[in-house]
Amino acid sequence: MKTRIMAGGVAGAFILAALAVPMSASAATNAQLSVLHGIPGVTVDVWVNGKLTIDDFKTGTLAGPLSLAPATYSVAITASDATSATDKVVIGPVDLPLADGGNYTAVAHLTTDNKPTATLFTNDISKTAAGEGRLTVRHVAAAPAVDVLAGSTPVIEGLTNPKEQILNLAPATISASVVAAGTTTPALIGPADVPVVEGQNTIVYAYGSLEGENLAVAVQTITGLHTPPTGIPAGQTGEAARAESTQQTQSAVGIGALGLLLAAAAAAVVVVARRNAGSRA
Amino acid sequence: MTGRARLGATLAVCLALPVLAGCTAVTGTGVAGTAAPRSTASATPPPAASVPRIPTADASLTANAAAVVVAPVRIQLDRLGIDMKVTSEGLDADGAMALPPNAADAGWYRYSPGVNSRAGATVIAAHIDSRDDGIGPFSRLRNATAGDRLTLTGADGSTVAYTVTELRQVGKIDAPMAEVFDTAGAPRLSLVTCGGSYNSKTGHYVDNVIVTATPVAAAASGN
Numbered sequence: 001m002k003t004r005i006m007a008g009g010v011a012g013a014f015i016l017a018a019l020a021v022p023m024s025a026s027a028a029t030n031a032q033l034s035v036l037h038g039i040p041g042v043t044v045d046v047w048v049n050g051k052l053t054i055d056d057f058k059t060g061t062l063a064g065p066l067s068l069a070p071a072t073y074s075v076a077i078t079a080s081d082a083t084s085a086t087d088k089v090v091i092g093p094v095d096l097p098l099a100d101g102g103n104y105t106a107v108a109h110l111t112t113d114n115k116p117t118a119t120l121f122t123n124d125i126s127k128t129a130a131g132e133g134r135l136t137v138r139h140v141a142a143a144p145a146v147d148v149l150a151g152s153t154p155v156i157e158g159l160t161n162p163k164e165q166i167l168n169l170a171p172a173t174i175s176a177s178v179v180a181a182g183t184t185t186p187a188l189i190g191p192a193d194v195p196v197v198e199g200q201n202t203i204v205y206a207y208g209s210l211e212g213e214n215l216a217v218a219v220q221t222i223t224g225l226h227t228p229p230t231g232i233p234a235g236q237t238g239e240a241a242r243a244e245s246t247q248q249t250q251s252a253v254g255i256g257a258l259g260l261l262l263a264a265a266a267a268a269v270v271v272v273a274r275r276n277a278g279s280r281a
Numbered sequence: 282m283t284g285r286a287r288l289g290a291t292l293a294v295c296l297a298l299p300v301l302a303g304c305t306a307v308t309g310t311g312v313a314g315t316a317a318p319r320s321t322a323s324a325t326p327p328p329a330a331s332v333p334r335i336p337t338a339d340a341s342l343t344a345n346a347a348a349v350v351v352a353p354v355r356i357q358l359d360r361l362g363i364d365m366k367v368t369s370e371g372l373d374a375d376g377a378m379a380l381p382p383n384a385a386d387a388g389w390y391r392y393s394p395g396v397n398s399r400a401g402a403t404v405i406a407a408h409i410d411s412r413d414d415g416i417g418p419f420s421r422l423r424n425a426t427a428g429d430r431l432t433l434t435g436a437d438g439s440t441v442a443y444t445v446t447e448l449r450q451v452g453k454i455d456a457p458m459a460e461v462f463d464t465a466g467a468p469r470l471s472l473v474t475c476g477g478s479y480n481s482k483t484g485h486y487v488d489n490v491i492v493t494a495t496p497v498a499a500a501a502s503g504n
Binding site for chain 2: 035036053054057058060061062063064065066130131171173192193194195197198199205216217218219220221223224226228229230231232233234235236237238239240241242243
């Protein structure tokens with residue numbers, strides 16, 4: 001029954017698609033949208049296309065991902081006691097163009113000079129190489145250019161708000177610090193343990209305000225980007241194959257000998273039967 | 282097969298929805314009700330895409346620490362006389378899974394789930410034979426049958442019992458590596474070695490022998 005309804009749905013979709021929309025539209029994949037709140041000290045509401053979508057959204061929290069048909073969405077961020085998308089507006093409304101199958105994070109954050117803004121980032125969801133993970137670092141803080149250190153080695157240099165840098169790395173937990181560009185101390189953020197996991201994009205956001213002394217880190221993870229090894233070559237000499245074929249030959253010989261015995265026995269039976277028959281005649 | 286059919290059906294509903302709703306954006310998460318298409322005929326086209334509310338989560342580093350992975354260190358399958366040390370292995374120079382040089386030892390793909398994982402395939406493989414020590418215990422994997430019990434011991438001393446569910450011998454060209462190394466789905470174990478004939482020119486076996494096993498506890502709770 002279910003199958004029939006679904007089949008009807010498919011046929012209906014195709015017919016209507018043919019009538020109403022270009023064929024390409026029927027192949028559309030939803031976009032994934034996450035929203036990060038990176039403005040310290042303020043709880044907000046998020047309105048998408050005029051509708052309240054995230055209520056009482058707190059600093060340092062991540063919402064989503066929301067699965068949305070590809071389109072341009074209007075997003076407004078207001079005070080948490082606002083009564084509509086146009087009441088007590090903190091940011092926006094801004095237009096977020098979401099493409100077919102895209103993966104995005106919209107971040108509410110501060111500009112370099114401490115003003116609330118929103119930035120739409122496109123997340124890298126391409127497959128990671130076998131045995132690798134991905135680290136994305138985004139500067140969304142009211143702070144000048146920074147370097148990111150792994151231990152004491154700079155791995156990202158001169159990153160500015162609102163830019164990102166992407167590294168593909170062997171999986172490990174990295175002791176990461178954020179410092180002013182061109183320096184190694186003092187750490188503005190960290191050191192903090194950042195996990196780089198195989199097949200995962202770990203997205204790290206530096207947010208808050210240097211002047212406000214509330215710089216912090218937020219993390220988003222996107223899993224399922226894994227690539228398997230190319231194979232498992234698990235034999236070197238062929239010894240096991242040779243041992244197996246020897247064994248089979250031996251069994252074949254064994255079966256042959258048994259067969260001869262059975263044939264001989266059968267012949268004997270026939271002979272006996274004939275003798276019996278002969279004696280009866 | 283049924284899973285795939287269901288997925289197809291879900292896609293079909295997804296396809297139908299935007300069309301019926303006048304080509305405005307409709308979310309995939311709103312698919313649940315098959316009633317959705319019915320409500321659309323008389324509806325005036327909505328002015329904009331509809332958006333369901335979304336859950337939020339703490340984005341702090343502490344709340345997003347990587348899960349602790351417990352490496353398996355020993356595998357035992359008594360019926361086949363298998364009792365092997367398990368070492369942690371990555372990739373070789375060709376991008377294939379690396380293995381311990383001795384056929385007497387097994388390797389765990391260190392980027393696969395560990396002991397007690399909640400999802401995906403824990404991968405353990407060993408040479409069927411090696412230059413170092415001849416024929417290894419995994420040569421007997423091809424005699425595994427559904428129902429065979431085996432045990433993995435983790436680096437923390439924990440043990441997990443598994444039941445063999447499937448034995449396959451597949452040509453290496455067709456070997457389903459994405460499936461063997463699947464990081465999603467129910468927790469399970471992929472045991473792999475070589476099999477079939479040996480090509481002395483390439484120095485490789487033609488096939489992979491793949492045994493799948495599922496945790497005993499999970500199988501019991503499934504009933």
